[in-house]
Amino acid sequence: MGIGVTKFISKSAVRDKISTEYPNPGSDVDAELQVEHVSYEHSLLGQAFDYLIRFWLESQHGEVHDPHADRLDRDWTHALGYTRSHFTPDWEPLSESASEEREIRNAALERAEKKREQFRKTGMNANDAIDAALVYSGLDLNVGFEEGTITANSFEGDVVTELQELFHLFREQDALLGDSVILSPDFGERSFILEGHGDFIVDLTLVDVKATEDPSFKPGYWRQLLAYYILNDVHRELVAAEVDSSSADTPYPDITTVGVYFARFGELQTIDIQDYLQPWEEYERFRAWFVDRAIEENHDARRNYDPYREVLTEPYDFEDQTTLFDF
Incomplete structure (x- = not known):
């Protein structure tokens, strides 16, 4: 390369x-600034937003081409030990003895995969898509729902808010x-x-x-x-x-x-x-x-x-x- x-x-x-x-x-x-960057975790935000764009485009187009589909659907052995998925989160490899953490990661990915697939089919419930995008980003696993609301845990709360605002703007763009x-x-x-x-x-x-x-x-x-x-x-x-x-x-x-x-x-x-x-x-x-x-x-x-x-x-x-x- x-x-x-x-x-x-x-x-x-x-x-x-x-x-x-x-x-x-x-x-x-020409437009005024709509969404200020207030979160400290710029790399997390960018990667998660990339996933959200992908989710939305998948949900809105009947004809979707992904040149990387075969390669992205690869073994996650280095991260999970036994799980396969279309997405590849950037997580540190686990040691052989880290069975508990492996289970946590696997559960998070299973949840994210279900939410992504549901959003792809319906285009509804942006919070589910955001939750999945944050998990796929691989920078933190403490993302979930509590009484219907995203809980950021170790994420700063403004990261989720910023993603919600960016995603809302993107979904309004008919030209895209x-x-x-x-x-x-x-x-x-x-x-x-x-x-x-x-x-x-x-x-x-x-x-x-x-x-x-x-x-x-x-x-x-x-x-x-x-x-x-x-x-x-x-x-x-x-x-x-x-x-x-x-x-x-x-x-x-x-x-x-x-x-x-x-x-x-x-x-x-x-x-x-x-x-x-x-x-x-x-x-x-x-x-x-x-x-x-x-x-x-x-x-x-x-x-x-x-x-x-x-x-x-x-x-x-x-x-x-x-x-x-x-x-």
Whole structure:
């Protein structure tokens, strides 16, 4: 596994190339801040909110694609000893003698799995979904219900309140729903070119979620969206050329729109990316440069890149263009 999107687009040569060819077209948020970040456990909150987004999208779409379903449905032996589940909480492994704690973990996960499945079917009872999301986050097990109300125990009470508010805002966004959804798209896992995983794709729109209190559509957000768009485009090109059919099961669409959902403002800012990237011939040449540069960064001598270059770079004279400057 080589360099990923985040590190790649942070490199000065890549950052400058994108800024020159395709400056940030994103618009800042217009809405007022709706949900302040008041809890201390930012990582817990972010991971739990990611699960809640997933739960909601699963419940609202008849056609759901998950490129990671098989891998996520893996043995939790390191955490539980005998339980399997679709989700993988980030818990410390248990010792062989920790039977009591193993039972506690197992009971919590069984509860969370039932609540997640019920929410997926009905889309009702957000508190159940929040309880499950906190358990799946794996940072604490003392989450449950007491007389119908979530008890946070070792969680700060404002963590649950914050999740409730963020989730409520997300569920109000009709623009984030469609006929089909791809969860955590990996764009055919082009890790040998550039590894990248987005948040979700609804119909023809790629969405990245930001839980920042800053209303600015930062250049880094745009570079990330553009990189994801290119990886999606690369995957489609390779599948169409029958170069790589091993990961063609997920029907990655011809994306027309990319956007950032600012979770604390309840606002989705979008870009008509296909219109912005015109003329298309210039974009394809830029894509060839992007792919060539990514291959340089992730080059693996054991892999034959010729079939991929034939489709993606050779028509545009981008192949082995490394210079002394690149070092």
